[in-house]
Amino acid sequence: MTAVQTRVAELMGTVASVRAVGEPLDPQAASEAIDDCLRELSELEARFSTYRTDSEVSKLRRGELAPGEASPLLAEVASACEVWSRRTGGRFSAWFGGEFDPTGFVKGWAVERAARHHLAPLCERPGVIAVGISVGGDLQLFRAPDQEWRWRIGISDPRRPGSLLATLELGHGAVATSGLAERGTHLVDPRSGRAAASVLSATVVADGLARADVWATAACIAGADDLSWIGGAETRSGLLVAADGRIRSWAGTAELVAAEGATSPD
Structure with a gap:
């Protein structure tokens, strides 16, 4: 019988929902993967939120952190934002207004990153059919290779x-x-x-x-x-x-x- 495990949490100023589907579904493995995914998203939000005064991005914007002192993750995001600005012909920019604001990129990046780290591996376990996450209506979805789900x-x-x-x-x-x-x-x-x-x-x-x-x-x-x-x-x-x-x-x-x-x- 097909089993579904769903978890809902408040993250990034909106609602995150994770769903795992299996036949059967190992509830402990699914629960641990979902916990780890949501935990990483919470940590990324704490690092990149422009609404939190203690975030790394906020410290950078206030000049309390020099660009050369940024963590590898922040450097990765800043580099990706530069690439996407070029790829979109300037239609996307994390520096409009003179301050670094990666909000338009970092939510999708963070959700994809955490989902690939913790949810995608579930699809390699016996019985798992599919797993996906929605954050504010944006979705990252996975399916086991041998499934037609x-x-x-x-x-x-x-x-x-x-x-x-x-x-x-x-x-x-x-x-x-x-x-x-x-x-x-x-x-x-x-x-x-x-x-x-x-x-x-x-x-x-x-x-x-x-x-x-x-x-x-x-x-x-x-x-x-x-x-x-x-x-x-x-x-x-x-x-x-x-x-x-x-x-x-x-x-x-x-x-x-x-x-x-x-x-x-x-």
Whole structure:
């Protein structure tokens, strides 16, 4: 009989949910892996949060810590942010406003890192079918190599709270969503300093959550009229909803929907 173990915790200013599925499922092994994953996420949050005065990032921002004194993890994140700024053509930046703020990258990176360290190995144990984690609706999912299990994921319609725009079935990989629906106009184009408001939501599917998260944000910054970036993004697929109601989607490097005025059925 299929068994499911679920754990929910408050992390990173939102809710984290971990689910392990097995037939059978070793409850102790699953519990230990989930504990370790959530513990690492808590430690990463303590190190990188811009809301905690005692975090390493906050100390760096206040000048209490010199860049050369940063931990290897902070140096790794700063280096990755530089790389992603180049890859996105400046649509993502951790230095907009003059201070280092890796928030737009570090959540996806941290969730993927902790999940690969502690959850992915569960899929190598006998009987385990799949395991995944959701943090604030962003997902990193794994499946045992010999299984056909598929996660069924709902994509919210930002124009109709509580409604689904589409559903996605995914065996393994990551899904991230960015936009205005949950937090209002909070995204700023680092290239111009202007608010990005032409995309209500952008959902991106990729192999890892760090990549999916960065490109979901970059898609919102690029705007509803610009999908030129998908050619070099190495994402699997994605969908965005424009403020004017248009829906654009892609798979790999090919756009699937680009019709003027296209909307989902009422």
